[in-house]
Each structure stands twice: as C-alpha cells, then as structure tokens.
Amino acid sequence: MKSFFQSWNGQRIFGISDVPKNFDFAFLKEPATGSFIWKKLFKDEVEVDNKYAPKFMVQTNFSYENSDGGLMRRIIPLEFTNFFTACGGLDVYFNAHFPKGWDDMDYAGFDSLIATSIQEWLKAGRKLTATELTETGWMKQWEQTYGHATSFILNSWESWTTTGFITNEEFKKTMESFYNENHVQKTYWPSSAKLNQAIKAYCEHHNVSYIYDKKIRFVNGEFKCRLFGDVDIDDIRGGNGDPF
16 A cells, blocks of 8 residues: 555646456555655655545446445546447547547647636535436446356346246256356356356346246246245146245
8 A cells, every 4th residue: 555655746637547347446445535655756755644634536447345335435437428339439529530629729629618617616506415326337346346257147038037936956057057058167157146146146136036946836846946936836846846
C-alpha cells in the first residue's frame, strides 16, 4: 500500500484506470474510511487520515464482487452507456478520427463542457448515490462474483426451468460432465456452496423460486431434488408416491 500512494501529491481525486478483473477493491476500504500510510521517495512515512485522503475513482471494463457488505456500502457504481456504440462509434458521431481528428481547441472545448456540467451539477446540490445496476452491469458483477459457477448455470438454465427440477444426483453428473467437456481443471471447479449461492442469486434476480434439497418419492425410490419455479410436485412424480 505504501508504494501505491507514491504518485499522490494531495489531489482530491485519485484516478485508477483500466484495472484488471482481479483488482482487489477491498484494498481501498481502509484508505477510504480510515487512514493510509503515505511514503514518498526519500521522505519519512506519513499517516493520512481519510478526511485528507482523496476520493478514489476506479475505471474498469469489468466489475467488483458482490460479497462484502462493507465494500458494497462504500462503492458507488457509474456504468458506461452504449451511447457512442449506438451512434456507430466516436468517429461517426464526431465526424473525426481520434486522437488526430481534433485539434487543441476541440479538446479544450470538450473538457470545458464536461467541467462546466459537473460544476452546475454540484451547484444544484446533487450527490452521487448507488443506483440499481443495468442488466448488463448485474451480469458482469454476478459473473465476477461467482466465476466458473456461472458458465454451468447459464448452460443449464433453460433445461432446469423448462423441466422445473433436477435430482441432486443428476445435477452432480451434468456438472462434472460440463467442466470436463470444457477442459476446466478440477482445481477451478466451484465448491457446492458457491455454486448454490450463484444459482440462488440468479434465481432471485429473475424472480424464479428455488429449492435445492427437496425430498421427493418416485416409483423407483426417494431422491433429493432442486426445484425451479412454481413446479407441481405431482407432475414431477407422475402421480406416484408422496413428496416428503
């Protein structure tokens, strides 16, 4: 952490650009709300209280894990829009190829517009607040939080929700088959707890009820099943036996 702040010189905003997928956002919890050690080259260490610390602005093409309540309370997500993509790209919208398509006056004008807009926004007493993520933003966060568990869920989702259930035994078989066929080393297979958490989060997001350990008696025996949606137990059993 000491070397991380070497480039800081008291600015109120600390920009961190293009962070990778595995960036540790938790690393910024203490500097944001507690204190941090500031060490400049050839100078003594200084402890900086959070009231003098900068606000951190982290830019990434990925997301952050939804697994730490303390971290979630500190992060205010601002998603990029697809404005320029929908317009055909920056070059189409501005009729220029960057970075050489604009001269110094063009860049100065754009920067002034953005700075003035921010100033007017602040003058109006506005304040950043965490808003609900878009569908794309939620998917990025879900995939980042649960890793390899998500690919198996997305591959199996239609089958699970169409039939409404799968026995735990069959679930394990299809899970092992999926990761083996996709050459995922067993070291990277999700634990049963993480896989279940990922399914639960996906179901909640899509308003699908989920029960993961329902005992159901079939003609050929009793099995623990995972149920998806408002499934009729009697339909699953084919009218044979009673569910526990």
